[in-house]
Amino acid sequence: MINSNDLHFFNIIASHKTLSSAALALNISPPSVTLRLQGIEDRLGVKLLKRPSRYVSLTDEGKLILAGAHRIIKELDELQAAIDNHHNKISGKLKILAPLGFGRKYIAPLLGRYMSSHPHLEVELTLSDAPDWFSFNQWDLVIYIGNLKDSSMRCIKLASNQRFLCAAPAYLERYSMPTTPSELQQHVCIALRENNEDVTLWNFQQNKKNISIRIQPQYSSNEGATVKEWALSGLGIAMRSEWDVAAYFRNGELIQILPSYQLPNADIVILTSENSTKRSAKIEKFTQLLQEAFLHTPWNTDE
Secondary structure, three states: OOOHHHHHHHHHHHOOOOHHHHHHHHOOOHHHHHHHHHHHHHHHOOOOEOOOOOOOOEOHHHHHHHHHHHHHHHHHHHHHHHHHHHOOOOOEEEEEEEOHHHHHHHHHHHHHHHHHHOOOEEEEEEEOOOOOHHHHHHOOEEEEEOOOOOOOOEEEEEEOOOEEEEEOHHHHHHOOOOOOHHHHHHOOEEEEOOOOOOOOEEEEEEOOEEEEEEOOOOEEEOOHHHHHHHHHOOOOEEEEEHHHHHHHHHHOOOEEEOOOOEOOOOOEEEEEOOOOOOOOHHHHHHHHHHHHHOOOOHHHOOO
16 A cells, blocks of 8 residues: 555656656655665555666556556645635645746745745745746746747736846947847847747837847857846847846946837746636735735836
């Protein structure tokens, strides 16, 4: 006989590529993972993983157990949420996915405040600039910035967020200020690879006219902080979000490029699988905290 702890354990193993990475997530040693897995297999009388294999590969029986684990874990979470809601108690695990830089600067501190008010709550915050769109439903809330792809998840807008082209004064001292988008093709451009977007196609609008320019970036990265640091160092022209560069515009470390041309907005939104009437208390209360925190965009007052 196996129990819910065994199902949680196996679910974590199945969500990782290797037993070593699963052990890291579980904060135990790889031999301990192997030993416990063997114990579960012995009690069931079947093998759950194919062996030998460098990567986690489920047997047919393992796939059957995993499907049941997902169903049972979900039902247990819903039961606990119903009990907590009945007593207006905030507890259980809250799973949040957020962009790396934005999540570190704004979401992590809010979660800290939220947890200090609800000591029975457990929080799992994952920060990533390259999330897997197809796994979004495994999170209670997803904070998303940028061009929103088709999704069955419900969208709650947190804040408007413009995108700007920017460069450091040192760069503009070496190169002339571009006056039209087409001139960007003669400049050093920096691209951010995120959300599977076409990052070398920069789209502008002026007087309701759409203009698209294909750049040839000399620098590119999958991390926004790196792109910003390159721009601050005077290496080239970068496209960044308002939340990330507003303070640098104010202190003169970055200068806006082509201010008369508009780039597509990259609004900041919450994605969730449930509407407000079905969300558990822990999710709904944190959603409300987020909405209150971003009612007045903090990057317009950050120093």
